[in-house]
Amino acid sequence: MDKNLGAEEQGMGIGARLERKEDDRYLNGKGRYIADMRLPGMLELAFLRSPMAHARILSQTKPDATENTVFFARDLEGVSGIRAVSGLPGFRPSTQPILAEDKVRHVGELIAACLAPSRALAEDLTEQIDITFDELPAVHDMTKARNKDAALVHEDWDENVFLESAVDINFEAAVAQADVIVRREFKTARQCMAPIEGRGLIAAWDRNLEVLTLHSATQMPHIVRTGLSECLKLDHGQIRVIAPDVGGGFGYKGILLPEEVCACFLAMKLDRPIRWIEDRREHLIAGANCREHSYEITGYAKADGELLAVDCSAIVDSGAYSSYPFSACLEAAQVASILPGPYLMQGYRCKTWSVATNKPPILPFRGVARTGVCFAMEVLLDSIARELKITPEAIRHRNLVRPEQMPFTNITNKFFDSGDYPEALKRAVAAIDMTGIRAEQQAQIGRTRIGVGLSIFCEQGAHGTSVYHGWGIPMVPGFEQAIARLTPDGGLELRVGVHSHGQGLETTLAQIANSEIGIDTKKIKLVHGDTAYTPYSTGTWGSRCIVMAGGAVGTACASLGERICKIAGHLLQADPSKIILEDGMARIGNSAISIEEVAKTWYLKPQLLPDDVDPRGLEVVEGYKTVKDTGTFSYACHAVKVAVDLDLGHVRLLDYVIVEDAGTMINPMVVDGQVYGGAAQGIGTALFEEMCFDASGQPLASTLADYHLPLASDLPAIRIEHMETPSPLSRFGQKGIGESGAIGPPAAIANAVNDALSFLGAEVSEVPITPERVLAAVGFARRSQQTKSGDAA
Amino acid sequence: MKPAPFNYAVAHSLDNAQKALAGGQNKLVSGNQSLGPMLNLRLTRPTGLIDIAQLTDLRQVEDFGDRVRFGAATTHAEIEDGLVTDPTGHWMCDAAANIAYRAVRNRGTIGGSLAHADPAADWVIVMTALCATALIRGSDQGADLRTLPIEDFITGPYSTALGPDDVLAAIDVPRPGKGARWAYWKYTRQVGEFAKASAAILSDPENNRLRIAIGALGRQPAILSQPQAILDGQVSPIDALQNAIPDQPVETLNLHAVALSRALAQLAERKENEA
Incomplete structure (x- = not known):
């Protein structure tokens, strides 16, 4: 554990009741969310959604002259549906279509994508589409879903069960001595998550870099990138996901949505930026x-x-x-x-x-x-x-x-x-x-x-x-990485693959870095929410960031500290292992040099560096796992x-x-x-x-x-x-x-x-x-x- | 959730607004607090909206001594804040302060609320219990206003006696006499909700008015018969409601009986306070 632990209650390190760095942005209306962003030539996307819970689609007819503004499943050439297959035996996999083709399986499922210069006009288009349905009995009650006479949500399944599991640990032996047996039935209602900001995205194709850029209100940008790569059959290198300010996640914003896949496909097909802002009705009915x-x-x-x-x-x-x-x-x-x-x-x-x-x-x-x-x-x-x-x-x-x-x-x-x-x-x-x-x-x-x-x-x-491998979850987290980079002016950039959207990570990760290498939190910048700038991460979920990203930042800063001390030792003519980093200074006894001066030396005055300097410089990538x-x-x-x-x-x-x-x-x-x-x-x-x-x-x-x-x-x-x-x-x-x-x-x-x-x-x-x-x-x-x-x- | 296309015009006079109503394609709007969400959900699709919120004629509040006349476009907030005369002392002010939440009250109007006639709306039951009168301007009446007691003005859920070209111009609220008492109790689970049950009682012996109204019934308010017997405890709240609204399920009857009991308790408390 870190030597400074608990020693800086009044400072800006671990344990300090520091006001959040991000508060100025969040509390003064200065944040930038998807709905604040516009790109030149951008079109708004609205979806025609299923009005029925379970129905076969008999026909889909576009309004006249809408070949380039209204899209059905048949128009999404080469796009795969979304699959998340459990690693546990007996799992029945489903494919979530990007747009429904032959059947709809819940109210709100996407059927058609409509593009127009404004959201209102795009919604007008959705109303002009003609779909005929053959309604099927709906499975609406989970306690009856396994009944023999229940309709099948997926017709190639033998029953409406993704997976069943059973665990029995010493049960019969344990109950033999029971004096009382109390039995109850409990239910928790279906809920919606309702972050203040719903989902939202802008997809754009960058002709110059040949990169699809997706700005998305997501808490897991790297995972979205991997999911998109699978559905769109693009290399990871052709996809960049940017999560700007995000107004609450709560889990919903970790999910790859068909809306994201669809918008990305259309942005590439039409070579125009496409924006979709989820409204509260979509959110409640179909989303969260x-x-x-x-x-x-x-x-x-x-x-x-x-x-x-x-x-x-x-x-x-x-x-x-x-x-x-x-x-x-x-x-x-x-x-x-x-x-x-x-x-x-x-x-x-x-x-x-x-x-x-x-x-x-x-x-x-x-x-x-x-x-x-x-x-x-x-x-x-x-x-x-x-x-x-x-x-x-x-x-x-x-x-x-x-x-x-x-x-x-x-x-x-x-x-x-x-x-x-x-x-x-x-x-x-x-x-x-x-x-x-x-x-x-x-x-x-x-x-x-x-x-x-x-x-x-x-x-x-x-x-x-x-744990995640054992549960059969398709996404398994491994080492969490962080990049710590000392900038030429003595500031610190921290790059992490998790995303902060209310967790206060811009502050708490800076506090951890401050405890490690003594740089003022005001001079520490957290870079997050962009797959182009940050190391791969499964993202923000599972109460993991302060432990995993915090651990990674701590580890990376410790390594960076060693390199700073090495240069400082040379400049101070002292033993690097005895140098202490605090208050922005590298100190030994009565002599000291500022960390800023160390940074300047590496970047701008390399003539002053020792011959045996670590050539990897003042930028460190470290991976971290808990014990x-x-x-x-x-x-x-x-x-x-x-x-x-x-x-x-x-x-x-x-x-x-x-x-x-x-x-x-x-x-x-x-x-x-x-x-x-x-x-x-x-x-x-x-x-x-x-x-x-x-x-x-x-x-x-x-x-x-x-x-x-x-x-x-x-x-x-x-x-x-x-x-x-x-x-x-x-x-x-x-x-x-x-x-x-x-x-x-x-x-x-x-x-x-x-x-x-x-x-x-x-x-x-x-x-x-x-x-x-x-x-x-x-x-x-x-x-x-x-x-x-x-x-x- | 964007509305279907519609035209929007600000009326410059009542005449002007009424002309625009002819033909039945346009709808009047004053506060837009109920209509707005319905437009956004595309549940209503008028060809055009005629905004009458700023019409001077509808923004007047006049004190006639025995009654106060509220122009239909008087906002809930103006009543809440005491910017206009409250003939009841503070009863209307108190009721206004608990309508929805402040953002709604800033724009929502008393006439708009009554003309919309949501069965659970505050003014619908409060105006009924206060024995208020609707003043209606027909298309061919010029400046003459037709009057209707509120209980006749509201004819059902979201339905009123307004004809296609009529405008609700004002509401007259009688000034209660000395010793008058009032109770209004509504059950909302959360602040800002429409009531699930409500009861209002006016006891105004000087003007010989005694009225008990039950609201949030999914229809127009019920005015209970034998109000004195209810007040005296000779008819129990549940019996009173069974007589008045026998067709309602027992849970609804019970809930409204609770509302009535609590309004009665409030009234009794006020009596003690005054004594």
Whole structure:
């Protein structure tokens, strides 16, 4: 680990609460997004999208004189559809067409591309196209997708299943001693990710360089480049992908879209820049779908609360296609391996099905499957606790992995690197004032009831080669590279293949470099978001950047530091190994020379260099992996106090506490920001966000008037407490926490609602917890009570 | 989400606007807060829009003592901010402050909202409960205005008594007498939403007005019979609603009964406050 660790709390290195370098741009409206860009001669692209969820296309007719402005699948000569094939046996591959040819498989699927000088005119063109369909029965309910009589989404498949998996670890033996068996069914709604900026792109062919340049609002520019290369059959060298400022990613912007492939093809074919800006309706209907899971889960426990085993059957509604690059199976792979959470157990059994339906492909959203499994596991635990008449905190304390067991390999072979889970629970229980809330509950009589809920989970982040290869995901991350280049004026350029779009990497990576070689963060420039300037990377996803890109920057800067010291040693007539780099200076004893002077010497005054100077100069590429590639495990305990209005079913959040351990924090303010933002999205999952479909597969929310995002007025002032247990795996002890905030809220809030309703014997089991679902749970409990008392009489 | 092509013209006078309405191809627009999104989604495709938001005739607010006349193009924000007289003291101001959110209130107008007649809109129920009157200018009436009580003006969901060439010119709101009380309770899950259920109560003994209106029913507001018995607790909220809207599902009845109960509680609280 780095020698400066923890020593620069007040400086600008690791641990400093430095204001973000990018804030001036972001907070003052100075960013440049796709929609801010125009190229000469540019045409706007609009798509005719399928109005039906499942239908055969019988005919496609263009309006008159639109040969060069309206394009069907048959016009995309030489273009391949998008394939993301899992490496696991039994996977049924799909091909996502760029434009649908013979069949449409979800509402919003692309059928025709229309070009015009303005978006409005392009939309006018879409209306003039004549398509005839033969509508087919739609598969809209994942729990019925495997029925014998279900229509086939892909007719060459024998059933609507991308992949099924089964794991059984000592299950039968473990359940033999169970005193209680608690079974529940849980569902998480299909959601949309809803970053402030949707997708967007400009594709242009550079005649001079013979390069296709795609400006795209993406979080993974290199992966988009590889995907385009496959679909368009171009060499990588003929493709440059630029991600400018991007207004939030959350996973959606890691996906290669058919829209991107189509626009690139048309830009090359017509030799004109083509722009497509996704509008909110396209986004909601066709784009950013995520999260839809269904669980049947059974917990086996002893009377004292010891959890013996968990048995689960989980279905993931993967939608119609396997998306590039994460495939249709990332969610289910995570379900099976992460469900046991931070708990000890002796037996575990889990079956998963990634089913195909006539809905848009499900895409990994911040937290991916962790949000769903945390919900299922944590709500089940509270049900067991109620059954055993012990407190939620007691059952968790009984079963959490203990700090003295760390590092710990759990039942699914997850390697928990470090931490004190019970301490996080203890702090959250204290911070929410559990004792006070319990006293308050004793006194309540009215139609509004208070409840308190907990959730605790660990977040595997920055998981690497072995994990992704093991899950069969077509994209496997390896070494993460960074380039560190000292410029002639003593500034530092850092080039990374990940992309920063709200993560604060322009600041935090500069802080890491500052800790390594003492250059002022103001003189450090992060270059990212351009495949022509940056080393190959799988990009920004999986809570990996601060660990992987941070580690790479640290390693590269350390190497660069050695080269600086070597030149400085010569200039100072001193031993390079004894030189210290700090405050922009190379120092030894009382003598010093500025790093700027060292840079000038290499670039502009080479006559002063020693004969044995390292000819590779002051530019370094280094690759980095963590000590083990099993991932860092940050963890958190969420505690929430709610008020439930029993007449309206309305849930209000009164207080919200998060105790979070991100390992070494590079910048605590950036960590806070990640946690706040994630928690807001998690609260959306818990209470508001739901993309409903009717039986014909029609989406029932196509604007933000129907798709309810959490608003500022819905959010409590979240209180964050930090623990800081360094990871033994990462360069500075840092852990990934990018997704954490979005994982805990559905479980904690559902537990709090169920706590408030417990006097009625009512439980909610689906998110979002809408007023209708609360009232239904209350009504169901009331009817059950009546039946019971009727039976008794 | 770009609108289909349409023409846009700013009206220079009411006459001018009414002439443009002839033929049924054009639509009036004042605040454009409901029509705008529908245009963008191509759910409505008028040949042209006639913008009447800035017409001086529609921007007047006149105090006649027993009532105040609001020009139809008075914005929600002007009412919220007290820039125009509120005959009810602050009741209209309070209602305005909770319409959608500020950006909508800056442009949205009281006449536009009533003429659009969204069943869940605030002015639709508030004006009904306040016993307001719509003033309509027909094409052949010159300066004479036809009057209709709001409950007759709104004839159903998104439907009014306006004829094809008619313009809603103004709304008269009666000034409540001494000792008058008011309650308005609506359930919105999130700030800015249209109400899922709402109830408004006007008790104005001096002017012999007692009215209970239920809104957000997917149709025009229901005015409950036997309001005094409801106020006195002789008829329960759920019974009152079962009588008034028997065709609604039980969940809807329950939700509106809660709205009515909470409006009644609000009214009772205000009584205590005044005592």
